[in-house]
Amino acid sequence: MRTLILGGARSGKSALAERLAVEGGREVVYVATAQSGDAEMAARIAHHRARRPQQWLCVEEPIHLADVLREHARAHRCILVDCLTLWLSNVLGHGDEHAFERERARLLDALPTLPGDLLMVSNEVGLGIVPLGELTRRFVDEAGRLHQSLATLSGRVLFVAAGLPLALKGILP
Numbered sequence: 001m002r003t004l005i006l007g008g009a010r011s012g013k014s015a016l017a018e019r020l021a022v023e024g025g026r027e028v029v030y031v032a033t034a035q036s037g038d039a040e041m042a043a044r045i046a047h048h049r050a051r052r053p054q055q056w057l058c059v060e061e062p063i064h065l066a067d068v069l070r071e072h073a074r075a076h077r078c079i080l081v082d083c084l085t086l087w088l089s090n091v092l093g094h095g096d097e098h099a100f101e102r103e104r105a106r107l108l109d110a111l112p113t114l115p116g117d118l119l120m121v122s123n124e125v126g127l128g129i130v131p132l133g134e135l136t137r138r139f140v141d142e143a144g145r146l147h148q149s150l151a152t153l154s155g156r157v158l159f160v161a162a163g164l165p166l167a168l169k170g171i172l173p
Contacts, residue, residue: 001117001118001155001156002111002114002117002118002120002153002154002155002156003017003020003117003118003119003120003154003155003156003157003158003170004120004122004147004150004151004154004156004157004158005017005119005120005121005122005157005158005160005165006122006123006124006147006157006158006159006160006168007123007124007159007160007161008123008124008127008161009123011160011161011162011163012160012161012162012163012164012165013083013121013122013123013158013160014048014082014083014121015163016158016160016163016165017080017082017119017121018051018052018080020119020173021056021078021080021119022053023173024078024117026076026077026078026116026117027057027074027076027077027078028053028055028056028057028077028078028079028080029056029057029058029059029072029077029078029079029080030052030056030057030058030059030079030080030082031058031059031060031061031065031068031069031072031079031080031081031082032048032058032059032060032061032082033060033061033062033065033081033082033083033084033086033087033090034048034060034062034083034086035062035086035090048082057072059072062086062087062090063087063090063091063094063099063103064103065081065087065103065107066103066106066107066109066110067106069081069107069110069111069114069118070110070113070114073114073115073116073118074115074116075115075116076116077115077116077117078116078117078118078119079114079116079117079118079119080119080121081118081119081120081121082121083121083122083123084120084121084122084143084146084150085122085123085125085143088100088139088142088143088146089139091103091104092135092138092139092142100142104142104146108149108150108153111150111153112153120150120154122143122146122147122150123143124143124147124159125139125140125143125144126140126143126144151168151169154169154170155169155170156169156170156171157169157170158170158172
């Protein structure tokens, strides 16, 4: 089962994904896309690490997400990716101007072939005002397009607000 979990900042989407991973009863591989560039982000990463079960394998990969998914996906596993919007920021900001198109295509090609369960967490950023800068407008546009593509490939899409999930596709867990 592929599940896309969308929501705003601090909406409860990561906590929901972690709960679903535990309840699934499978071996869990947590794929972290964040990079610790400053003290605030380091604190966020530490918070996420502290609440995850210690037996979960954690893989940190900011750019080559499809490679990590292919390497770790197994029928007896659940992979939890947190989060796709940080991954999107990483690939859009990569020095290679073609990194985003290449990595996005590789991710979308990999998803239908992966065994096991996949939980993908991402921030829904398109519900507010249109950003002023070119890069931030591109980020919002690409996040929206990525979410649409992922929703098509997912059996379940959940939206989380105030800790409450709403099923947009499929059924609530």
